[in-house]
Amino acid sequence: MTHTEQVIEVSGLRRRYGPSGEAGYEAVRGIDLNVGRGELFALLGTNGAGKTSTVELLEGLEKPTAGEIRVLGHDPYRERSRVRPRTGTMLQEGGFPSELTVAETARMWAGLTSRARPTDEVLELVGLSHRRDVRVKLLSGGERRRLDLGLAVMGRPEVLFLDEPTTGMDAEGRADTWKLVRELKEQGTTVLLTTHYLEEAERLADQLAIMHKGRIVAAGTPAEVVANQPARIRFTLPAHVAPARLPLTLPVAVEGRRAEVRTQHLQQSLTILLGWASDEGVELADLDARSASLEEAFLSLARQGDELRFEGGGANGDAADNDGMAWAAGPQDGVRA
Numbered sequence: 220m221t222h223t224e225q226v227i228e229v230s231g232l233r234r235r236y237g238p239s240g241e242a243g244y245e246a247v248r249g250i251d252l253n254v255g256r257g258e259l260f261a262l263l264g265t266n267g268a269g270k271t272s273t274v275e276l277l278e279g280l281e282k283p284t285a286g287e288i289r290v291l292g293h294d295p296y297r298e299r300s301r302v303r304p305r306t307g308t309m310l311q312e313g314g315f316p317s318e319l320t321v322a323e324t325a326r327m328w329a330g331l332t333s334r335a336r337p338t339d340e341v342l343e344l345v346g347l348s349h350r351r352d353v354r355v356k357l358l359s360g361g362e363r364r365r366l367d368l369g370l371a372v373m374g375r376p377e378v379l380f381l382d383e384p385t386t387g388m389d390a391e392g393r394a395d396t397w398k399l400v401r402e403l404k405e406q407g408t409t410v411l412l413t414t415h416y417l418e419e420a421e422r423l424a425d426q427l428a429i430m431h432k433g434r435i436v437a438a439g440t441p442a443e444v445v446a447n448q449p450a451r452i453r454f455t456l457p458a459h460v461a462p463a464r465l466p467l468t469l470p471v472a473v474e475g476r477r478a479e480v481r482t483q484h485l486q487q488s489l490t491i492l493l494g495w496a497s498d499e500g501v502e503l504a505d506l507d508a509r510s511a512s513l514e515e516a517f518l519s520l521a522r523q524g525d526e527l528r529f530e531g532g533g534a535n536g537d538a539a540d541n542d543g544m545a546w547a548a549g550p551q552d553g554v555r556a
């Protein structure tokens with residue numbers, strides 16, 4: 220068995236703003252996570268879930284209220300000088316003088332960075348060569364994010380922290396950014412990022428965690444997180460077929476003529492449904508069967524978030540989510556154990 224070196228190790232991490240008690244606010248409430256070398260880890264979550272607060276702790280910018288962090292084997296806050304040269308950070312708000320041009324900013328940054336890539340190479344990497352003589356204050360939001368990203372990768376970091384790297388970018392900018400992130404990952408860079416673009420996280424991440432109100436409510440590979448959510452089969456019943464005729468073994472919700480089955484066993488449920496339709500001579504219009512997406516998993520977890528039990532750092536959701544539809548056979552099949 221190969222042993223993956225853990226590059227980021229976090230246990231029992233907490234971050235409180237303000238005083239203890241009601242007057243303060245605990246943004247990070249005891250999270251654990253591990254990221255192996257060369258992995259891409261996506262930290263997802265609702266607004267205000269605590270993602271940025273967590274990333275700032277990992278970057279060593281702030282001191283945790285409680286818990287342990289190791290980045291490349293060191294405490295990023297107390298041993299900042301050992302960790303910082305080996306990491307690259309892209310914050311939500313890049314803070315550099317906006318009067319400088321793009322090239323001047325890159326050169327200034329290169330002067331502060333050990334083992335810096337040539338600035339031309341960096342600008343090329345993030346697609347800003349043609350904007351090199353433009354003042355930073357005149358860049359669009361998406362172009363600023365590209366520049367932030369360029370500065371973050373300038374020192375050829377072993378670990379790259381990207382807080383919402385594609386926010387404000389157009390579709391082309393996002394595609395370019397993810398391509399660069401993929402290339403860096405292929406070269407062995409470990410990447411921890413936050414994003415609101417779930418489809419992209421689903422495609423790119425080796426591991427992900429979904430945060431809600433300071434806690435991790437689901438974690439694993441994208442496939443594992445999605446696998447805990449039910450698949451859906453949707454169809455329209457012909458006017459002459461009463462919903463009561465549908466097979467009792469299926470967890471069916473009906474609204475008007477539109478029916479929906481939620482199931483952990485898509486193939487089995489589909490077989491039952493199609494067998495029944497064939498035997499009864501019923502045509503199922505607009506038939507659509509699909510596995511859950513990360514987006515559905517995310518929304519469902521966020522909705523359940525307040526009712527989740529948080530024990531042992533895991534996520535155990537037992538709240539049924541029926542979107543207000545009337546469930547004929549109960550949605551139990553679609554609820555995680």
Ligand SMILES: Nc1ncnc2c1ncn2[C@@H]1O[C@H](COP(=O)(O)OP(=O)(O)OP(=O)(O)O)[C@@H](O)[C@H]1O
Nearest residue numbers: 236237244246264265266267268269270271272273
């Ligand atoms: N300096 C601060 N003082 C007090 N509360 C803060 C401070 N910074 C953040 N918070 C609060 O902590 C919570 C978590 O914020 P954080 O920015 O970490 O969330 P996030 O998951 O990154 O959100 P988003 O997706 O909206 O960027 C929020 O409720 C926020 O209002």
